[in-house]
Amino acid sequence: MTGLDRLDLKGFVANSVRGVFQTMLSMSLSPSEPPSRETLADGRHIVGTVGFAGTVMGNVNLFVSLEFAREMTAAMIGVAPEEVGGEEEVKDVVGEVCNMVGGDLKSRLCDAGFPCSLSIPTITCGEHFQIESKGWVRQERLGFKNSRHAALLEVYVKSSQ
Amino acid sequence: MALKVLTVDDSKTIRMIVKKAFQPYDCTLVEAENGVEGLAAATREKPGLIILDITMPVMNGVEMLDRLKADADLKDIPVIMLTAESGKDNVINIVKKGVRDYMVKPFKGEDLIARVKKILPLAERAAEESPEAKPGKYFTQIDDIVVLTLPAKVTRPVTVEIEGSLQAKVKEMGEASLKKLILDMGGVTETNVSLIKLIISSIQQCQKSSIAVKLVATPKQGEELKGFQETSALPVTHSIAEAKTAF
Numbered sequence: 001m002t003g004l005d006r007l008d009l010k011g012f013v014a015n016s017v018r019g020v021f022q023t024m025l026s027m028s029l030s031p032s033e034p035p036s037r038e039t040l041a042d043g044r045h046i047v048g049t050v051g052f053a054g055t056v057m058g059n060v061n062l063f064v065s066l067e068f069a070r071e072m073t074a075a076m077i078g079v080a081p082e083e084v085g086g087e088e089e090v091k092d093v094v095g096e097v098c099n100m101v102g103g104d105l106k107s108r109l110c111d112a113g114f115p116c117s118l119s120i121p122t123i124t125c126g127e128h129f130q131i132e133s134k135g136w137v138r139q140e141r142l143g144f145k146n147s148r149h150a151a152l153l154e155v156y157v158k159s160s161q
Numbered sequence: 162m163a164l165k166v167l168t169v170d171d172s173k174t175i176r177m178i179v180k181k182a183f184q185p186y187d188c189t190l191v192e193a194e195n196g197v198e199g200l201a202a203a204t205r206e207k208p209g210l211i212i213l214d215i216t217m218p219v220m221n222g223v224e225m226l227d228r229l230k231a232d233a234d235l236k237d238i239p240v241i242m243l244t245a246e247s248g249k250d251n252v253i254n255i256v257k258k259g260v261r262d263y264m265v266k267p268f269k270g271e272d273l274i275a276r277v278k279k280i281l282p283l284a285e286r287a288a289e290e291s292p293e294a295k296p297g298k299y300f301t302q303i304d305d306i307v308v309l310t311l312p313a314k315v316t317r318p319v320t321v322e323i324e325g326s327l328q329a330k331v332k333e334m335g336e337a338s339l340k341k342l343i344l345d346m347g348g349v350t351e352t353n354v355s356l357i358k359l360i361i362s363s364i365q366q367c368q369k370s371s372i373a374v375k376l377v378a379t380p381k382q383g384e385e386l387k388g389f390q391e392t393s394a395l396p397v398t399h400s401i402a403e404a405k406t407a408f
Contacts, residue, residue, distance in 0.1 A: 023267035026358070028390050076174055078181070079317040080353035089174070096172045099216065100266045103245025110248035118216050118246060120171065147388075 004056060007112055009105070009155055010140045013060070016104040017144060017153055020097055025075040027146060034143035035150040043067075046090065046125045048098030052106045054116025058157035059133060060102040062094065066125070068149035069094050087125065095121035105155065164188045164281065167208035169199035169225065170243070171217040175266075179212055179243070182270030184321070185328055187284040196220025200228055203235050210281060212273070215244040215255075226258050239280050243268065285328075299323055300330055306341040306405060307334055309363065311349050315356040327363055331370050342367055343404045345377040352385040361391050375404035 014031060021027045044066040051059040064072070073093040074081040084090065099121045106118045124131060133139075136156035144151045164187065168179045171194050180190045191206050193199040195217045203211060211229070215222040222242065229235045239261040247265040255263060262276045277283060301308045309327065312319060334342070344363055349356060360376070367374045378386065378397045386392040398404040 020267045023269060026391055073174075074354050077177060077317070078320065078355060078358050080351075080355055083316060083355075092172055092174050096174055096266075099172075100245045103216070103266065104247065107246050107248035107251065110250055115250070120216055120218050 003112075004114070004138060004157060004159055007109070009138065009157065010142060012105055012108050013101060013140065013153060013155055014142055016101045017142070017151075019104075020100045021072075021144075024097070024100070025072055027072070027075055029144040029146055029151065032143040032145040032150065034141040035145075035152050039150070044125070044127050046094050046123060047131055048094040048121055048123055049131075050098050050102030050121045051119040052102065052109065052116040053119070053160070054114065055160060056109055056114040056116050056157055057160045058136065058155065060098060060105060061131060061133070061154040061156075062098045062101065063152040063154070064094065065149065066090070068151065071149070072097065091123040091125065095123050101153070164210065164283065165191060165206055165208040166210045166212065167191045167193065167199065167202050167206060168212045169193045169196065169202075169217070169222065170212075170214040171195055172214075175214070175243070178270055179273065181321075182273050183283075185286055185325070186274075187286045196222060196225030196228075199225050203229060203238065204232075207234075208238060210277065211238055211240045212243050213240050213260075215242065215246055215251075223255065223258075226255070226260065230259055241273075241276060241280070243273065299326055302339075303343075303401070303405070305339055306343055306408070307339055308343045308345055308401065310345045311356070311359070313348055313350045315349060315351075315353065315359055317355050320355045320359045320362075323359060324362055324366070327366055331366055331372065334372060335370055340372050341408050342372050342374050343377055343401060344374055345401065345404075346382060347377050347379055347400075349382070352382060352389075357386075357389045357392055360386075360395070364395075373408060375407050377401060377404050 018029055021029045046066055046069045048062040049059055069090045070081050070084050073084045073090045076093050103118055106116055109116055133156045137158040140155040142153045166183055166188050168176050170176050176192045183190055191202050193202045197220045213222045241262045242255055242260050243264045245266045252263055261280050264276055299309055364374050376395055376397050383397040398407055
């Protein structure tokens, strides 16, 4: 795996998620057992995805309920949840959070000798859908929670060589 | 003359946060959501500063930077990169291209302003220039104590208005050697995120000017504040009289 297996992906990403939520949303998240997608997918949910490609390839998926995504949006732009505008605003915030986590991971991969580029975020939103990522060498699933909500972050990585 | 700032980012939310950070200053914000729009805006507006993201659709920030530096009319505009990418090679590459500073997301608006101030002087917006800033609207004075009374509903626009007013008031208090402020939220009917942010920003603004602050809230509000991490440890008094005694 050309050294990819030695990287502490889980540690990188866990710190990154907590840092982004704390700094941008003034929201504390604790690590938790990764929630099942079914739990998060009870009702409308939203998935932010960024990919990276170069000597390593991979993607980062952030799964949250739509309700949590609205609270994240409210916190990031400094309004009450009921003041959050349309879904575009919510998608923008989830995409940007995902971009920050993915950007940090990409930077750490580059620093570890795996140069790669980052994609712009994509958003998937709806009910009863699944996102499958196949053919990866490493997969990490991390759970986070606060007093009201849970989030799931998945990281997939493989060497392109 | 107001400093013209061009913020180029594909995220509307980030552009909004940047805009809000510059709000207390005498600046005009111009927005663009990718490198192509950013170059057009730079040519048209001739900004005094560009805040530039890297990962964007259509044209990324690195390409936009290259084109700026290749344009005799635009190459001297200071650029601060604001990006999620912090890899060493990336930073070195960007710095070599002539950016003035490099800031990694996640970020706080006040940190961005601190970086800008290292490059350019930022003049604070005069109170009379801002329609939102009306010192006195929320303020009363009891002896040597200024009381800031929050309205029943604190929404984002109200927060912006009060933050502007408080900035002017704090300056006025400094000139009058007044060093005590009571933040009275007793009349607020809903504890929401805007209120929490306003409480924190007000306390921070006062602390910067060495003004002591006492918070007045109902017992129910006091319990609600404990539910938010930022305000969970804030001491609360339950009346103006109690707050006065607590100074």
